[in-house]
Amino acid sequence: MRDAQPSTIFLSDYRVPDFLIDSTTLRFELGEDSSLVSSVLALRRNPDAKTSDAPLQLHGTELELISLSIDDRLLADSEWSQSGEQLTIANVPASFSLRCETRIRPQDNTSLEGLYKSSGMFCTQCEAEGFRKITYYLDRPDVMSVFSVEIIADQSRYPVLLSNGNLTSKETLSDGRHKTIWQDPFPKPAYLFALVAGKLSVVEDQFVTTSGRRVDLRIYVEEKDLDKCDHAMLSLKNAMRWDEDVYGREYDLDIFNIVAVDDFNMGAMENKSLNIFNTSCVLAKPETTTDAGFQRVEGVVAHEYFHNWTGNRVTCRDWFQLSLKEGFTVFRDAAFSSDMGSPTVKRVEDVTLLRTAQFAEDAGPMAHPIRPDSFIEISNFYTVTVYEKGAEVVRMIHTLLGPELFRKGSDLYFERHDGQAVTCEDFVLAMEDASGIDLTQFRNWYSQAGTPQLVVSGSYDEQAQTYRLDVAQSCPATPGQxxxxxxxxxxxxxxxxxxxxxxxxxxxxxxNTETADNTEMVLSVNEQTQSFVFTGVKEAPVPSLLRGFSAPVKLNFEYSRDQLLRLMRNDTDGFCRWDASQQLGLAEIKRAITNLATGKAVAPDPEYINACRELLDDTSLDGAMVALMLQLPSEAYLAEIIHPVDVHGIHQAREALRTALASALSGELHACYSRCESDEAYVPDAAQIARRSLKNTVLSYLMLLDDEQVVALAIGQFENSSNMTDRLAALNCLVNSNAEYKAKALQRFYQQWQHEPLVINQWFQVQAMCRLPGTLETVQGLMSHPAFEIRNPNKVRALIGAFCGQNGVNFHREDGAGYRFLADQVLVLNRSNPQIASRLLVPLTKWRKYLPAAQQLMRSELQRVLAEPELSSDVFEVVSKSLQEYQ
Incomplete structure (x- = not known):
């Protein structure tokens, strides 16, 4: 905990390590009260370091040091010193063997970093700096070593003992314990180390690589979850084949293990050959998992597998380069998910996340480039900017180069840097060298924060048959830039x-790029102002801009209503067609805000109603796309567009517009719902997902009519559905209504699924996101529910995170109670799990966007958090930056 202001780490201060570790031998004796860790490190001075007499400085925290020796000579206490997380040995040879013995207490490790216990199982999470909680080490990603790991534990309690690489030895000991020895032939940094010990069952399969090698695939779970692994296994095999086909990347070991863990700060971790997953990202079956859950499992399994090359075989030199592995891998998993399902729907979902979460981050106090210049706590930079915007930057390179040259560039990148820890610059340079395309100016995306804005105007000259586009780009100031x-x-x-x-x-x-029929182009906008003139244009056109969301920018073009209607009805680009529907919806919401403020009724434009009616009636369209187009811009997105943010005014206007649309389209909505009903067996494929998505979007509209027949429809869907997607959608509709049945529905749902933690998390989330008054009190009551555990990150996210981050109308209560609630929970979690605490704090950091009264209340809670005398560096960084201009 903090006893002084934490120091800032700067990219500009990077220096190569003074020492390298050629091999790491670890021995774990796992116990119930404590565990013993013995490490033997083969160290030598780095020939690339500038100093030849530097002391050895190792990282370590929360460790009890038992002994320390060099070349089997025990060191006296006077030969080493420790300050904070740094252990220093002043005098060491040019090359030597360092033996270290430590005692750790995983059962008391609530931070879920390093080695800890989850549901009676030992497991690890070492990214970014968790390994220093296991033993003293050079815990930095540019120190790569070959690992050999011996694990000893009670055989009855922990029959499964796993680590990275290949199992080379297994032995039963005479004292009731057993041991395994694992060797990983590939050098890796400490953050990719993994260990699991527990009572687990396994689902097994095989994959045959392109070259004919057989790879054993295993997913380890609790016995009760064996029936929820089929989808993850299929997703893994699909990802392995896709990576071979699209990138030419073959898996490099004979075994690939996945372990599902209930207590986990992240979604999953790509440890070499031993991926550790949050249960929410691996377990799935129709009765307990929604369509979104199935898609998440598919995407996360692929993401962690793809890391084998983009993160493991080629890793990042330092944590400032985090987007090197995460941005590239998110780009790859998004392409995979698009190929497995609906490319347009996937793209719209990704853009929605960017426009709400990432654009908000760019506009806030924690704004940073995808390669940050500095940080206090690296765990705060596992952000949507590094991941999602980082993926968009890679996608732009793909767009500029085209698929063939991009593949050539990725092949060169892997060939050059296999087994190395490298930088974002190395990636861009490989793309340049392979393609011959100059990306010098493009590098600004890596070093500059903020969301660029494009202001575009168009003019048609009928006599000359030319169309001119004028483009101006700018980017708002961000902290430090x-x-x-x-x-x-x-x-x-x-x-x-x-x-x-x-x-x-x-x-x-x-x-730069044209389609075969020459009807699409990619314009290179690289100046502050530019003009593009098109010739031979025989009629006044409507420009379809930023097709496929070709860059993570805000686009401003003054479309007329008729132009937007043409794009919404006829554009061949799915993203632009959806975006036109959102712009029309935005205009209607703004008009509704004005009408409500002046006491007028909310009446949607007839042409907009007709366009929505056409969507509902057109059975040839992708149902998932229709569902997305019918959904009005979210309140989170509106908060990025309308300033200052009047949360309650926006909510009331949006709900009034939804109700008016439901009333005007009642007949079409009923007909569409009936068409979408089906009793076929559940399959999480694109066609079925589309139908369920449209059906449940329609139901959410119909429920606004407060019609007894519709309520009966929702109750019937809740009671009779055999899949969680439809059942949870109906429950959500009921909870947000005045139906008397909703209390019974919540009780029945809990009683049926109380032994399924992931389902109960959804039960918490439905209640936390209820738009009706009194939800804060409901959430506070649920904090005392037997199924809630504040030390479990999944439950914290489902209840506290969902309420504060996704229920704006109730979080932003005018009395400030929502803000006080969040600050209270952050202070509690600050003592046990600082990572989760700092991430929960994000809704308060946006305080400058809101009306003055809300600003004052939010700022007061941030100041209360900052006044906490033992504030973790994680929370301190977020809250201090949020208030920085006012200190």
Whole structure:
């Protein structure tokens, strides 16, 4: 805990390590009260280091040091010293063997970093700096070592003992214990170390690689969860085949293990050959898991597997380069998920996350480039900027180079850097060298924070048959970066006429990328202002801009209502078609806000109603896409558009508009619901997911009509559905209604699923996100529920996180009670799990966006948190930066 202001670490201060570790031998004796860890490190001075007489400085925290020796000579206490997390040995040879014995207490480790216990099982989480809680080590990603690991534990309590690499020895000991020895032939940094010991059951399968090698696949879970592993196993095999086909990357060991853990700060961890997963990202079956849950399992399994090359075989030099592995891997898992399902729906979902969470981060006190310049606590930089915006930056390179040159660049990157710890610059350089395309200006995406804004205008000259696009780019100031250089922005576009897309020809030069029929282009926007003139345009077109969301920017083009309606009805680009529906919805919400403020009724534009009616009636369209287009812009997105944010005004206007649409489209909604009903066996494929998505979107509209027949429809769906997607959707509708049945529904749901923790998390979440008054009191009551455990991150996210982060109308209560509640929980978690505490704090950090009264209340709670005398560095960094301008 903090006894002084934590120090800031700067990218500019990076120095190569003074020492390297050629091999690491670990021995664990796992016990119920404590565990003994013995390490033997083969160390030598780094020939690339500038100093030849530097002391050895190892990282370690919360360790009880038993002994320390060099080349089998026990060191006296006077030969080493310790300060904070650093153990220093002043005089060491050029190369030597360091033996260290420590005692740790995993059962008391509530931070869930290092070695800890979850549901009676030992497991690890070492990224980013958890390994220093296991033994003294050079805990930095650019120190890579070959590991050999011996694990000894009670055989009856812990029959399964796992670590990285290959199992080379297994032995039963005479005292009731047993041991295993694991050797990983691939050098890795300490953050990729993993250990699991517990009473686990296993699901096994095999995968045959392109070269004909057989890989044993195993998923370890509690026995009760054996029936929930099939989807994860199928997803793993699909990901392995996809990585071979698309990237030419074959798996490199004979075994791949996954372990499901209930207490986990992250979604999953890509430890070499031993991936440790949050149970929510591996367990799935129709009765307990929603469609979104199935898709999450598929995406996360693929993500962690893809890390084998983008993160493990080639890792990051330092933690400032985190997006090197995470951005590239998120890009890869998004492409995989698109190929497995609906590419357009996947793209819209990714853009929605960017526009709400990531754009908000860019506009807030924690704004940072995808390669940050500094940090206090690295765990605070596992952010949507590093991951999601990082993926968008890789996607832009893919767009600028095209698929073939991008693949050539990735092949060169792997060839050059296999077995190395490298930088974002190394990745971009490989892409440049393979393609011959200059990405010098593009590098600004790595070093500059903030969301660029494009202001675009268009003009048509009927006589000359030309269409001109004028583009201006800018980027708002962010903390520490007042002035921004222009970005290199790929702007994918088309011109839409009455009968479809028009042929494109630039007056001066061809664009970087064209389709075969020359109706789409990618314009390189790399100056503050630019103009593009298209010739041979035979009619006044509507520009379809930022197709596929080709860059993570805010686009401002003054579309008329009729232009948006044309794009919504006819655009061939699914993203632009959806985006047009959102812009029309945004205009209707703004009009509703004005009407309510002046005492007028909310009446949607008839043309907008007709466009929605056409969507409902058109059975040829993708149902999932129709569902997305019918959903109005979320309150979170509206909070990024309308300033200052009047949470309650926005909520009331949006709900009034939804109710008016439901009333105007009642007949079409009923007909659509009936068409979507089906009794076929559940399959989580694109077609069924689309149908359920549309059906449940329609039901949420119909429930606004306060009609007894609709309530009966929701009750019937809740009681009779055999899959969790439909059942949970019906429960959500009932909880947000005045139906008397909702209390019974919540009770029945809990009684049926009380032995399934992941389902109960959904039960908590439904109640936490209820829009009706009194939800805060409901959440406070649920904090005392026997099924809630504040030390379990999944439950904290489901109840506290869902309420504070996704229930704006109740979190932003005018009396400030929601803010006080969040600050109280942050202070509690600060003492046990600082990572989770700092992430929960995010809703309060956006205080400057809201009305003055809310600002004052939110700021007061941040100041109360900052006044805590024993504040963790994780929480201190977030809260101090949030208040920085006012200190």
């Amino acid at each position: 007042a002035v921004k250089a222009p970005f290199h922005i790929p702007l994918a576009m088309a011109l839409v006429g009455e009968a479809g897309q028009l042929p494109l020809q630039l007056a001066d030069a061809p664009a």
